[in-house]
Amino acid sequence: MQSTDTAIDLDQVKSAVTSTLEQWKARLLDVSHSIHDNPELAFVEREAAETLAKAAEEAGFAVTRSAYGMETSFEAVRGTGDFTVVICAEYDALPEVGHACGHNIIATAALGAAVALGEVADELNLRVVLLGTPAEEHGGGKVLLLESGAWEQATISLMVHGAAGDQDISCTLAKTQAVDRFAVTYTGKVAHAAAAPDKAINAADAAVVAQVAIGLLRQQLSGTVRMNAFVEHGGEVTNIIAGHTVLGAEVRAFDLETLEDAKRRMLNCFAAGALATGCTWEAVGTEPRYEDLIQDPLLAQSWDANLEAMGRTVSHAAKGGGGSTDMGNISHAVPSIHPMIAVLGAKGVPHTAQFAADAGSEAGDQAALDGAQALAWTVIDAAGNPETRAELLQRQAEREPGATQVPAKF
Incomplete structure (x- = not known):
């Protein structure tokens, strides 16, 4: 040697x-x-x-x-x-x-x-x-x-x-960028979309509200922060109001402090969807966090x-x-x-x-x-x-x- x-x-x-x-x-x-x-x-x-x-x-x-x-x-x-x-x-x-x-x-x-x-x-x-x-x-x-x-x-x-x-x-x-990926699940109540819509709690609407809120939030964030969410499951058929929806989501930033703040604000958007519709919700990590x-x-x-x-x-x-x-x-x-x-x-x-x-x-x-x-x-x-x-x-x-x-x- x-x-x-x-x-x-x-x-x-x-x-x-x-x-x-x-x-x-x-x-x-x-x-x-x-x-x-x-x-x-x-x-x-x-x-x-x-x-x-x-x-x-x-x-x-x-x-x-x-x-x-x-x-x-x-x-x-x-x-x-x-x-x-x-x-x-x-x-x-x-x-x-x-x-x-x-x-x-x-x-x-x-x-x-x-x-x-x-x-x-x-x-x-x-x-x-x-x-x-x-x-x-x-x-x-x-x-x-x-x-x-x-x-x-x-x-x-x-x-x-x-x-x-x-x-x-x-x-x-x-x-x-560091990235944090997670899934958000909304749970509502199904009902017939024509005969009894007033009996439903619409989980699909919760997903829509959250996505709109995220879109509005983007203008208040640093230009280097990235957020994305998509509907993995949004219902079954048109004549049943969805009682269950799942969104895949991620947030990215060039440092962990900014990432944590952006994720907190993004989660508030998902909370807004639940509040507006009466659904319950939870967010669960889906992959290990990648660091900067x-x-x-x-x-x-x-x-x-x-x-x-x-x-x-x-x-x-x-x-x-x-x-x-x-x-x-x-x-x-x-x-x-x-x-x-x-x-x-x-x-x-x-x-x-x-x-x-x-x-x-x-x-x-x-x-x-x-x-x-x-x-x-x-x-x-x-x-x-x-x-x-x-x-x-x-x-x-x-x-x-x-x-x-x-x-x-x-």
């Missing part, structure tokens, strides 16, 4: 990583295309998880399937160093539009970075962990894995997400510099924001980054059929390969620079045992 006191030629190590990625190029793209062409929803990503696990085993990683009690998670480990990097692979898709968020790019970049770093793990005194993290779109897979201890040994954690555009946005400027994303400055600056060294254009003016990720929760527990990498020339925006097509295109392939290289180079900078390494290891040493096992909040 390489001593951490011995000077390491980081350029040489980066060159070795690049060579490994070139050797693995065809295999990596096979993985990306396989995941892209077989989209699977949250918590049932069996083919994607197995495809990645097998590839990791081919690269000499010890793989644990169904890691941390989650069926479609896996943990692949190579190296025994004291500096543990956890690289996150997402691979869930969206209903109807498949990989319209480009998770095949995320998974492939993570796999490539892990494979390449595994080849230099001894030289850098690394422990490389490729962690399969299901259910990012809905379900909070990382939040549940965090609670189960998946990051307890992590020094740093990172991943990369694809985006539309003609240039990359600086990682230091890329932000995401904290980009670690050391890692973010290194990421930007590495993209530019690779010949990509990085904008240090445009601000990336919007959307939410369960990587936010990880960033509150360990030093992390979640940068965006442009699928150059992509015309579709995320969560559209067009972006799903872009994610499977040659431009999507290149984003995955470039993302893998930039992730690996960023880890090399962190683990190979003595001062950076010492600071990150010190931060890890200062954590109390169990500090990363944050309970999921619903």
Whole structure:
């Protein structure tokens, strides 16, 4: 094993990583295309998880399937160093539009970075962990894995997400929103809509009142707060006044204090629906809360510099924001980054059929390969620079045992 006191030629190590990625190029793209062409929803990503696990085993990683009690998670480990990097692979898709968020790019970049770093793990005194993290779109897979201890040994954690555009946005400027998702149920009283409407308590009306109130509330909120609600169940037939309705709801903000205030005001809108109609109501969390994303400055600056060294254009003016990720929760527990990498020339925006097509295109392939290289180079900078390494290891040493096992909040 390489001593951490011995000077390491980081350029040489980066060159070795690049060579490994070139050797693995065809295999990596096979993985990306396989995941892209077989989209699977949250918590049932069996083919994607197995495809990645097998590839990791081919690269000499010890793989644990169904890691941390989650069926479609896996943990692949190579190296025994004291500096543990956890690289996150997402691979869930969206209903109807498949990989319209480009998770095949995320998974492939993570796999490539892990494979390449595994080849230099001894030289850098690394422990490389490729962690399969299901259910990012809905379900909070990382939040549940965090609670189960998946990051307890992590020094740093990172991943990369694809985006539309003609240039990359600086990682230091890329932000995401915290999001809280819940369901609201109204209970009223059914009655015949023509013969006895006066005997009913209309739960569908309660939903309408709440939605109107939310629409009016939006003008009083910060422009960065987002609210949405839709009727999951609104009645049965036209001649029965609905006695039961259910709305799915979410609220987003760039910090938790603003989120809490916005949710309180949104819940008042739902209370108004109950008050106006005479229904009873309850709100119940449906998914773990996603926290806002904290980009670690050391890692973010290194990421930007590495993209530019690779010949990509990085904008240090445009601000990336919007959307939410369960990587936010990880960033509150360990030093992390979640940068965006442009699928150059992509015309579709995320969560559209067009972006799903872009994610499977040659431009999507290149984003995955470039993302893998930039992730690996960023880890090399962190683990190979003595001062950076010492600071990150010190931060890890200062954590109390169990500090990363944050309970999921619903």
